[in-house]
Amino acid sequence: MPKMTNLKRILIIGSGPIQIGQACEFDYSGTQACKALMNEGYEVILVNSNPATIMTDPEIATRTYIEPLKFDYLKKIIEIEKPDAVIPTLGGQTALNLALELDRKGVLKDNKVLMLGATPSVIEAAEDREKFRAILDELKASYPKSHMVKSFEQGMKAAEDLGYPLILRPNYTLGGAGGGIAYTPEEYNKMLVQALHESPTTEVLVEESILGWKEFELEVMRDEIGTFVVVCSIENFDPCGVHTGDSITVAPQQTLTDQQYQEMRDEACKIINRVGVQTGGANIQFAVHPTTGERVVIEMNPRVSRSSALASKATGFPIAKIAALLAVGYHLDELKNDITKVTPTCYEPALDYVVTKIPRFAFEKFLGSKDLLTTQMKSVGEVMSIGRTFQESLMKALAAMEMNIEGVPDIHFSLEKISYPNSQRIWHIFQAFRHGLSIGQIEDLTKIHPWFLEQVHAIVEFETQIKNSDLSESILRQAKRRGFTDARIGKLKNKKASAIKALRDEWKVKPSFLQVDTCAAEFLSSTPYYYSTYWSASDLQKPEKRMIAVIGSGPNRIGQGIEFDYSCVRGVKALQNLGYKVAMINSNPETVSTDYDTSDFLFFEPLTEECVVEIFEQINPLGFIAQLGGQTPINLAHGLVKNGYKLLGSSLESLDMAEDRKQFSKICRDLNLKIPESAVVGSIDEALQHEAYVGYPMICRPSYVIGGRRMEVIENRQELESYFQRHYDFISPQNPCQMDQFLSGALEVDVDLVRAPNWVVMGGIVEHIEAAGVHSGDSMGVVPPQRLKQDTLHKIEKMSQELAHKMNVLGHLNLQLAIKDDEIFVLEANPRSSRSVPFLAKATSIPLIDLGIAAQMQIDLPASQLAKYRWADLKQICVKGVVFPFKKFSESDSILGPEMKSTGETMGRAATYPEALVKAFVSSSLHLPSHGEVFLSLRDKDKIPLLPLFKNLQKLGFTFTGTRGTSDYLNQNGVECLALNKVHEGRPNCVDRIRSGQVNFVINTTSGRQSLEASFDIRRACTDYSIPCLTESDAAEAFVMALEKSKTGRIEVSPIT
């Protein structure tokens, strides 16, 4: 059947802010689906609360709503837009759950909205574990023995029956949130309470352990008439016990016999038919016993998922696009394979290469949390790489992680890091083989399939061969075929990476570029999607037209995520609009930038100097863009320029001016701009000499420690001494400590602008809601600013432009400023697109990236056009909300500081500031209570300024409890407050009260290290029980403003323009 003609308007629900377990893969799927449906002539209504996405760019859909993904807002949008249908399968678990709720509460029926792709009964059959198991029974499919537990008592019985270890899987949560593996009764009891709490239906599946079984995933598609294809099979390198999102995975599967694989395929087909997925994509996970071959079903998702993104990139099969087209009635045989153009879409891709995905983690950001992988996902991003062999693919993926240029450096070996699954295990396995451990020993410890271990072992054996032999052409070629980086070969031979590169050039040991063609070269294909390999002659000819290369942002990590993919994708479009051909280079499978139809040439490659230079040698670009992919391309720029390639936009000198503290200070001084006082000291004695000059409070951080670790705010001499004592090992005259003046209580802002030789456009000024000291990525923000004076804003605009001129910026400049007592301090300058660019672009409708490209290409724009871009003329107030992953990292502290910890952001748009705040909070899944108890624990300096707030809350009907000091103060000042014990004062204490569910939200401000440690349990209890916990007085004020507003119950929505 061709497409449905009775439909005109289709609603697509996005997945909201980026969080662990639901990240930018849904931007990829939503964007692809929107494009496909728009192409078919449908009107697409898109709702997503995440402004950093490409899908919320106004061109992608007919109407775009950046609104909270909550029932009330969706209801309102449906009533306004009257869509004919909704596709709920493209926005992850969030969209699926929301669509179910809309259905259950009659909104879809009342507004005559069809649900396409998956009906409520399908979603329930797959997601409700009890129903799903009944289906498996009917199909005679096995699954791990388990009990559905609805209370603690039932949980105890289940444990008795199943024995330890046990796996807990809460119903209807994403990324396995709230679940895990319990090895002991103590662990189990604790986790059970948590898991019951996490499940929206208070149901937890307690499952017998299948730890050590091989784990597989099939990405499947089905159309309305039942045509079924497996797009991709994926095998986990890590056996069962590690969430598949946290596992190293390989496609296609490698260790199943055809018989085993076909039986799995049959079962997948039966399950998807029986569950009733009428159209679209789904994935099913299986476990297979390593020796008996016994197979069990782990779970199924009746929607496009994280692995769909991976499978799409791994095979060239555009799953999300096809899923959308199937949803509107097409059949698989009616759609053409985009890549071959001649064969139909009902096929199963044949791969003549191996794909490896490796997750990237952020444990170092969450002190106290153990680097231990379980069934609850913890990774924040991933890389994918393509190689002709598994070895080449694995080694390329390890290089793509951007952690070490050698890819597989020598490390300090720890057996413990092998025995327990953790983020570093793969490197320790390499090291174990270097130390002579056997494959059998590692297999015993890890249960990783020996085939994988043999492959790693062979790589390590080859290292020895490189070390012990003269570096001949043959050895070098073999090393490259095994995926060794020049840097690693150099290390083994005591040579520089550049010397290895020179040898390769001399001996013509160069990579070829092969097409990802879905068919193992069986059919001709013209799609320019390439990967490099040393195993084959090239498919890629020197392109006729010279192009511009855009370097992407690599694996998502905290601090560098989807916002840079937005910049890249938008930048590619802008360049194409100027008539250029564009090559995109990236290593992140979750992104839109790695869709083969985003750019003219896609290179799925590690973002290392070596790999990018090889691509450049092949395509000889006119120039490259480094401003769009965050810090990754900026870091590559020097090396690429040294190799003779042209950096477009701001020059290396401009970049250096921003990066080099000394140069930057000088520029600021020349322009009469203030910067915080600072000093660099090698010891406590030196620190005390500069103490007065820098002044308290100050921020101390050891240099040469990555990611802002050990960065602390120091309030007095005692703390300074303590700091140097505690970090003694990390501070020395060789590795000095940086002391910066801390502008306590200052307002911070983000400024984004674009400068060309002859023009400047202000992108806007985002005023942070939290005071200085909280990382700009973690603080909420608002545009236009609500607290800064008009005069100050003018000053900021003026000085930002002066700075841009002085640095000779061409393209983007992001500044972070602090304003204290009307004085402006420059904290940081980033001559590149920034996290705030997509937010500002959506808020102001100024096409910042397009302008940035124009500036980098040094194009003059007419004054009439420039005059249109007035950031401050906003009709709507836009508030940035923030999402944190603390819940996933037990024992981590939710206190905010100078080190970024958030994974995603939301946008609240409304006519008034309080309404925008409400939307930003709600979008970030902070519950706004309408009444109840507020627990307070405040530092002294916040008590007086916050008093009016409490009086207001009292008027709104809230009651108070507090620590003794806080409650005394409140009671003395006419606000009734019940005093509770602090944790060390005995029980019952305030934490007991929070954990027992009596508290609706918490305001907890602290100063100094001691009070921070003392109040940790309070914040942790809030994290565990999803109770809002405000740790900054400014944030508390904003929260209360939102509470007050939300009590009015008024909901308004509007599309962006």
Add this chain to the structure above:
Amino acid sequence: MKKGFLVLESGDVFEGLTLPQQSQFPDKAGEVVFNTSHSGYEEIATDPSYFSQIIVMTAPMQGNYGVDSKVWESEKIWIQGFVCVQMQNTKRENTWANRLVEHQVPVLTEVDTRRLVITLRSQGTPWGALVAAESATEAISKANVLIAKQKNQDADWVHLCSRLKIEDRKGRNPQGPRVAVLDFGAKENIIREVVQRASDVRIFPSRTDIKVIEDWKPDSIVLSNGPGDPAMVQVAPDTIKKLLGRIPVFGICMGHQVLSLALGAKTYKMKFGHRGANHPIKDSLLNEIYMSSQNHGYAVEGDSLPGDVEVTHKNLNDQTVAGFYSKKLNCLGIQYHPESHPGPHEATKLFDFFIKNMHQPAVKANKGIKINEL
């Protein structure tokens, strides 16, 4: 490790490495074909349809999951050579590499199989030889001799692969029909699928005289898969012609092609054939679209089929004839492999169609009825 070469008739030479345990390299010639299946190397190598062929696997990693003689599709390895990028070859016992070496099959690894596939795709299926040599020049001269010799064999490859003696199998279904199988180089799984559904099964050599078949009084006949050019098959087309319209005939792959010849249709050599486990089929008989396992270098010209035979199965990749059915003549031809092994299982239902829809209920109830009386 020693160098080895794959030399194509056209003069193209692909270099690779021989296995260390195959220092006595068994130089061999054959048609060079590629297969895009991800798994199933053992089933493929033991499928008689690959007789006289050098098989190039597009999936780069081979031998990963070892060996298991239970999945063999016949009693021997038929291929003339095995070419891939990388072969699992560690100290494990029972490796696929060792198995091939034991059976004197030349193995060439580290070959640029992608270039090779593109060459095969554009040249059509050429002859070639796998040889160990010091240089490409030496390889070419060695290869030419081997190729010439190999080409010189009997053109009826089916005859070369068919059983020499009649073989009986007890069927698993006492209510089922007596099914004759005409062996063109049958895969074991075709026989297994038939045995599951039949009461008695007798497998006849390809050139068996029709009287011998008739004497056994079969209710129906299955024509198996097999290698080579269907137009070169002797005896069988006439045998089938005589059986058509009298008992149900189900031809698979070569069986399908020979059946078409018996119907008076024509077959032709395809440019590079279909070999893989991902070919989409539109099946109008079962009214389904599904993936199929394929291995054929020849195909049936749809237009040459008689009017009362309907093309019911199409390969959706290139619209070639993938099957036909005639209700009147009670015959079904399927170009691909409903028995799978390797490959997807969806088409297995065609065996059920054959048993349930093509046999008269009377036949099942009244077993052993004489063909002549039908």
